[in-house]
Amino acid sequence: MTSTARVVVIGAGLAGVTLARRLGELGTPALVVGDEEHRPYNRVLLAEVLAGRFGPEVTALPAPAALTRARVTAIDRDRRTVRCADGTLIAYGTLVLATGSNAVLPPLRGLFTAERELPEGVHAFRTMDDCLALSEAVRPGMRAVVVGGGLLGVSAARALAVRGARVVLAQQAERLMESRLDPAASALVRHHLEGLGVEVHTECRIRDVRTAGGAVRSVVPADGYVLGTDLVVLACGVRPRVGLARRAGLDVGTGVVVDDELRTSDPHIRAVGDCAEHAGRVYGLAAPALEQAGALAALLAGSGTARYTGTRSLTRLTLTGPGRPFDLAAFGETDPRPGDHVVRLADATRGTYRKVVVRDDRLVGGVLVGELGTVGALARAWEGAEPLPSAGGPPLHLLTNDGGS
Template identity: 80%
Template sequence: MTSNTRVVVIGSGLAGARLARRLGELGTPALLVGEEEHRPYNRVLLAEVLAGRYEPDVIALPGLTAPAEPLRARVTGIDREARTVRCADGSVIPYGTLVLATGSNPVLPPLRGLFTPAGHELPEGVHAFRTMDDCLGLSKAVRPSARAVVIGGGLLGVSAARALAVRGAQVVLAQQSERLMERQLDPAASRLVGRHLKDLGVEVHTECRVRGVRVVAGAVRSVELADGYALDADLVVLACGVRPRVGLARAAGLAVGEGVLVDDELRTSDPHIHAIGDCAQHDGTLYGLATPALDQADILAGLLTGSSTARYSGTRSLTRLTLAGRAPSGLAPFDLAAFGETHPRPGDDVVQLADATRGTYRKVVVRDDRLVGGVLVGELGTVGALARAWEGAEPLPADGPLLHLLTHDGGS
């Protein structure tokens, strides 16, 4: 393929790899440029690698064929006029169409003592949890009875805490807000997640603000809380959210909000440059989830090859988490799913079923005869039927199907 028609994709994560594979299948091979040394992998499953349930190669993404096999390079700049990208090794790559799939970086909170005197490296024992290297480094460091503090009680923090507990660590989870996974779950579901973690031996602290880390001889020794209490720590995991990687886009003069701004064709302010995945902001929304990233990759592949005229109008995302792998206590895997609006508005209808003995909880929210959201914790047999009813956004039958949807195993 000549350089003036070549599609270059920066970023070999879930979105970039999916786009490169789809383009290849549609007869338009792309050059995929990625920084990581590992084969493209499913970042969603990193906690399963940490828990010891999967080997790293198990979560590798489907193979790409040359020339879509990733080029290992770090892109340092974009020359929009010349339509080239510059790499750290001095090489220059021409493009006809450029796609930014640069993903996101973990948020490193401004904690006292967090960085080394040089200001660039985390102290020994302090780990972000975003990449395969992060996961492998943490997996190598954890050992039975190690004292681990996880900072952040969102989806990533809960997954990391569970995985470390399964590995035999003594885990404390510190969450600044009043409950776990507050973005995805309602209070009842959050309590069940907390109960599950506590059954594993995880010590959960909500409304808990971390002030700093104490480092001795370059290694972390404790985590200091705002109330003056200190948590002894051999390991600290930072799970404080992510931030879109927009440095390349901003330096190139593209329109940037929180993410790289894109239209319904996933096109940036430069018609020759598109953006997908965690780094893209569409119609004011940053998704940061796997399903929208895959949807965007599929739609853009169709647009770039002319095989489809479908535009991107947003993704109705279902968050599903399996806290799997058997723990020393013999607890079975713990499943949860959340979709749409889990917090009802005044006038909404809500149906809930809870079984405290089995630790299961199901809830759906209905507005104007349409299913607008739901939460399931424990047994997920009905998630397939509920998700289909939600995604269809069609009026529900008038004969009261909600209880049937909550109790009938519609397939997952």
Template identity: 80%
Template sequence: MTSKTRVVVIGAGLAGVRLAQRLGELGVAATLVGEEEHRPYNRVLLAEVLAGRYSPDVIALPAPAGLVRARVTGIDRAERTVRCADGTEIVYDTLVLATGSNSVLPPLRGLFTPDHELPDGVHAFRTLDDCLGLSKAVRPGVKAVVIGGGLLGVSAARALAVRGAQVVLAQQAERLMERQLDPNASALVHRHLTGLGVEVHTECRVRDVRCVGGAVRSVEMADGFALDAELVVLACGVHPRVGLAKDAGLAVHKGVLVDDQLRTSDPRVHALGDCAQHDGNLYGLAAPALEQADVLAEVIAGKGTARYTGTRSLTRLTLAGLDLAAFGETVALPGDDVVQLADATRGTYRKVVVRDDRLVGGVLVGELGTVGALARAWEGAEPLPTNGGPLLHLLTHDGGS
């Protein structure tokens, strides 16, 4: 690839910024197009901003030199141009979609105003603007309902409680963070939230959002029970932003389909991060996005034969008073071996699942000193020694991170 090749990256989130940085290190200039008015930032840390622990400046990412603030409205693959809302066009030789994902807005009655806007007091929790809007609205004693008990909902509920809100968390599944945690670990998270004053309801489906004068007043459950609410936070998951790709005629399933070089169905267009679907997988996590960016930088720069073969992702949540990590399969299948260590007094829990002498998953709550060694053993997928001693050492040795 020559230095005159025009590389355009749509999306100035974690994946796009990392890609632009890596390309710069490899001598390839890139134009990064981001639609948010803020400096690029680390979305993973938004809950810490909401909790008041960090200012927005702390989570800011280094702004690449070639950053253009604009909203992309279309891609012309025949002319190799990107159209922006302000009427400008950007020419590319290589295009990268790093468009990320949007919050899932559940199909609730009353969720939108006649102008198709969220009512006053109802907030998604995906962008820095969402976070700043929530921070402005929260105050001691305000009645807040968080809809969704996954990683994002738990983080939001905790942050609001720390700020003094009266928080109710409504989770449709039978336990919190059911995709990452086993029942024991989920129970510890539940206990942590209740200790902060959060009222947690599981197996609880929200049916209706009630508003008066364009502002939220209550949330109604499927069983008819109503919760008073001055703030409602929608933490119901995310879905990939694939509109640009679809309109441009690229192959899309749940995400933009990519191969091992992160190429879409058009070899001049790549995709990575939350919007990309590789080998059937949509990750929606920071670690795979960063790994994809590193691989794609080498692909675009023509360095070697870089390939992306997937990421074995570890979910980690570190908040004051609540540290947890989960990887692989945290719920054992028949025939699996399970090793667990629990300390109810200290609120710690460690568990690993072993199948055919290989570590296939684990979950830790509380002290995370062993997570590094366990994650490396899992990622390596090597057979474990048969006497069990080294595995117990991995669970108890706190120098492994």
């Protein structure tokens, strides 16, 4: 393949590796450039590795046919080359940015040492190296504070508790996973964590990290109460990695701006996954990354006229621990607007909760906790955006197990 036809993918995460694999299946080989020492892995499973449920090898993705380990430092759009940290130049015909995202490190006093490093005992939770360092550090009975109560923070708190740590989860918002769950579902997540021994504090903003001898000793919330700790896990969300794109002069919003063909402002450069911003939205989830990779593979291989018009993604979370697993699914708009029709079914004894939001005879969102037998039918009805059959009353059939068959 000549350099003018060559596809080069920067990033060996789920989006980049999936794109390269699908391109290979379509007869268009691609070179993947990744900067992590580990073989490509599925970061969705990192919490299970931290919990000790899986070994790191279980997270491995099928390796692309052509993979080089290097850190790309610059893009020369005129010459269509990328420069690596070791001085190597790689020519491309089409360049795909699949650079992913970085963990957000909150502006806490004392978070960094004089060398701009995290103190001993303070960890981000984003990469395999983060996960392995945490796994090595955690011990039964150890005090741990998880900062952030979103999907990642909840998963990290559960994993540390399963490993025997005494965990405090500090969430700045008024409830856990507030961007995805309604108050009732969030309360069930909190109840599950507390059942594992996690101490949950909502509306709790951590202000300071205090160290002694270079190691963390406590964190201080805004109310001044000192929480002694041996371990701090920062799970405050992620931010798209757009440095390369910005230095190359590409259009960047929150992420690298792309159109329905995943093209950036340079027609020879595309972007997929966590770093891509499509129609004003950065997803940061696995399902959109996979959908983008599939659409782009078809476009680059000339095997179709696929376009990416956005993803209606469903969030799934399974929390394991003592007793049966805690299953959760959420999609669309879980908070109703005035005039929406809301149907709820709850069983406190069994710890199950189901809710759907219907607007103008269309399913616009829902959340299920516990038994997820209906999730398949609900997801199909939501993704199809078709009018629901009218039966003259509340659409209770959407929440019955019969609907999931």
